[in-house]
Amino acid sequence: ELSPGIVSLTRAGDAFVRPDAGGADLFVPAKNLATAMDGDHVVTRIESRPRGRSPVARVIKVLDRARETIVGTFHGSRRFDYVVPVDRRLSKDVLVPSDAGGDATDGDVVVVRLDSYGEGRVGPVGTVVKVLGSLSDPGVDVLAVAHGFGLSSDFPPSVMAAAQEAAELGMGQVTDEWVDRTEMLVFTIDPADAKDHDDALSVTEIAEGRFEVGVHIADVSHFVPEGGELDIEALARGTSVYLVDRTIPMLPEALSAYVCSLKGGVERLAVSVFIELDPSGQVHGRRYERTRVRCSDGLSYEQVQAVLDGEGSVSPAVDQAIRTLDDLARGVRALREQRGALDLEIGEAQVVLDERGHPVDIRRRERLESHRLIEDFMVLANEVVAGDMEARDIAALYRVHEPPSRERADELRDLLGRIGHRLPKRKSLEPRDLQHLLLAVRGRHEAALVSTVVLRSLAKARYDDKNLGHFGLASSAYLHFTSPIRRYPDLVVHREVVRSLVGREPPRVWEPGELASIAQRASAREQAAAEAERASVALKKVEFMERHLGDEFEGKISGVAAFGFFVTLERYFVDGLVHVNSLRDDFYRLQEQTYALVGERGRRTYRLGDRVRVQVTRVDKEARHVDFLLVRTLANAD
Incomplete structure (x- = not known):
């Protein structure tokens, strides 16, 4: 059973493929990716359909490459040179032949052109085409982000x-x-x-x-x-x-x-x-x-x-x-x-x-x-x-901006219900349904939260040669x-x-x-x-929060998942994760019916909109990620 689609890599090195024809994403373990990279258009073969999980697939052909270059840190050695990708989802280092390193020196951030994508245990091979400089140089960090997305300020x-x-x-x-x-x-x-x-x-x-x-x-x-x-x-x-x-x-x-x-x-x-x-x-x-x-x-x-x-x-x-x-x-x-x-x-x-x-x-x-x-x-x-x-x-x-799918609309209806708001039950949502909700919460403490939840349910606007409204x-x-x-x-x-x-x-x-x-x-x-x-904004947020390691801030829970909950700080408008493993007082599970983390013994609950006080415990510049430790709950959303 063959299925073409777009690859989306995870930090662990595995991937999901979004089928061109729609439907459930396919899970592709790292060992089944062949030479595919993030964003590539590929053909997969479905190998199994585990109950309750995504179908497992293998990449059998790359139709179109999303990237011809990779940004990474150059490392020289006696035997060979190589580039470690800045994007951690790209787990394979790029080998650079001794005559293909250009003016790069050890530790430089470079753009490397992929001459081959590797196969099996053989990694990709490339040529350094641009030296951006040291990460400590002003602006190089943002340049690296730009080139990582295939963006160049230089015109031919x-x-x-x-x-x-x-x-x-x-x-x-x-x-x-x-x-x-x-x-x-x-x-x-x-x-x-x-x-x-x-x-x-x-x-x-x-x-x-x-x-x-x-x-x-x-x-x-x-x-x-x-x-x-x-x-x-x-x-x-x-x-x-x-x-x-x-x-x-x-x-x-x-x-x-x-x-x-x-x-x-x-x-x-x-x-x-x-x-x-x-x-x-x-x-x-x-x-x-x-x-x-x-x-x-x-x-x-x-x-x-x-x-x-x-x-x-x-x-x-x-x-x-x-x-x-x-x-x-x-x-x-x-x-x-x-x-x-x-x-x-x-x-x-x-x-x-x-x-x-x-x-x-x-x-x-x-x-x-x-x-x-x-x-x-x-x-x-x-x-x-x-x-x-x-x-x-x-x-x-x-x-064009299409209405939310029936599945997305049902999910939104359920989620809003868990935080005390109702949407009409009908086959398809109308703009006025959501507008009435947004007007009802305007000026209230949960307005930003409700807007965020609604936004996540909406399709992305895009361009089309047909008028779809x-x-x-x-x-x-x-x-x-x-x-x-x-x-x-x-x-x-x-x-x-x-x-x-x-x-x-x-x-x-x-x-x-x-x-x-x-x-x-x-x-x-x-x-x-x-x-x-x-x-680029997330990069500077993380750099800013590095100076606040150990400091405490107040914020609101803006997202909940099985692995923890996200908090948006009120003072600095920065998001960070309180990992479930850091909640030592109990064993917490995601309760999908209420979209909350609930302790098995004490039944303590963390849900969207709760006001909390957190401490900044860790920043990761490369992953553009901030970790928080919960200090205490200030007020429950309800």
Whole structure:
């Protein structure tokens, strides 16, 4: 019985394979992996089906390799050189022939190209292609994470040359196809340190109670011709990556940070959608233009928030525009909430680094009303474009988010019931079911916990050439249009908008499977970027907690498993594990009915939401893992 699927290695060296056709994961012991590595697309043969456990399988063929390189620590010896992978799930060292070590010296972190993947007892063989430096050097730890996910900040020389040429020639090739909107009051709202300004806003009152909001998006398609070197590189990267200490752009900085970016005070090219709104957020019309805009000085979220709070000012005209946009955004948001869109209160950590890249603080990232203002109009623009492309039968890359499976919905219903919340019993959950739950706990102590539990039950949003709707936004049609500097799917959408919505050309006819292939690749690159971003933050969290070994903190239980429970610290927003073996007062088992660890003798219980005090006992930088010891329980969730 053969089954193709994707390999996911465990820390123990064994693996699970997620079948392409769906269904239960297959367990592959380390001895049955052959040369397969994490992320590889393989064919397995099922060898047994133990009762109550995953089917056991053997890899018989590798269809597609997920990685051509490995990051690790170089070690030299008299007999041979070798590289120990940083990723502990990769249990085999890579042998490096004596003439293939380059400039690497003992202890260097290197990128090694895999020339062969080994077989049986023979390990993989490789060539050192890049020396990152010593782990003690500033930034090398994050570089190692990036390369471990196949991410490189270096562009090929030919791509850099193409970017420079596009930057120099692009503005000189502007015709009257771009409408002159340089006199319009247009401004960006971004993080204070942003370089890639994708989007800008304008607002004009066009009649009593009617406004036209302009969503102006950088016209990247003019500078990145389809099929050229820049386009091929952007497709391969898929997205910009925002690591804890740096950005790895999708496009070279000559474009992403300069000529495409909607920088203040200079003329730039945009694709603009003008949306007619009333104060309730209802859309009454839209029109599309290719435009020339000149943004006023870029605004930060904090500046805009100060205007909204009445504690700051940019200029009378900008202040008024900000307040008008905020009023309209609230109407747009209210309509979206009426149809059931979800607003998850998921906290995000902000790691503060010193000049050498060492963490000095970890804060909860604040979500301001100015953030919501931008989110509301970007989501609205994406929905408007998606609806127009679908209505005109224009092939598009949709951003889809499917409803939870029946199995996931049942699990969520059970789990929420154990912490005192109910969901309606029906065949399939609706967005409004979850929205009512989230609204009921908003502002309460368990809000973050409930949001986390709901999020874990949801499918991952992804790209698809078919419109499957967006469950989380309760939207019938959604895509990504607003960030073409940093997301390849947006660039694909822009080309079709320019062709068929701004212009009047017939929609492009794609080769069979071509758009689906782009969607699949974009989803995979987005996933790799998200994992790398999380890993880089986790790395700095662990480094920060190393200084707090022995210290005690308060937190909440955020996850429970047979091997222990996870605690999220309240002060520093760091997660760690209290291992079940450290609970010496009793023998604890996972009680699945209540999703809790329960002592066999004393019946003491640890469940989601319990407030506890823990001590930091161990950190593991390579595994990006923190261990806690329970000091005492402060309050039970119920």
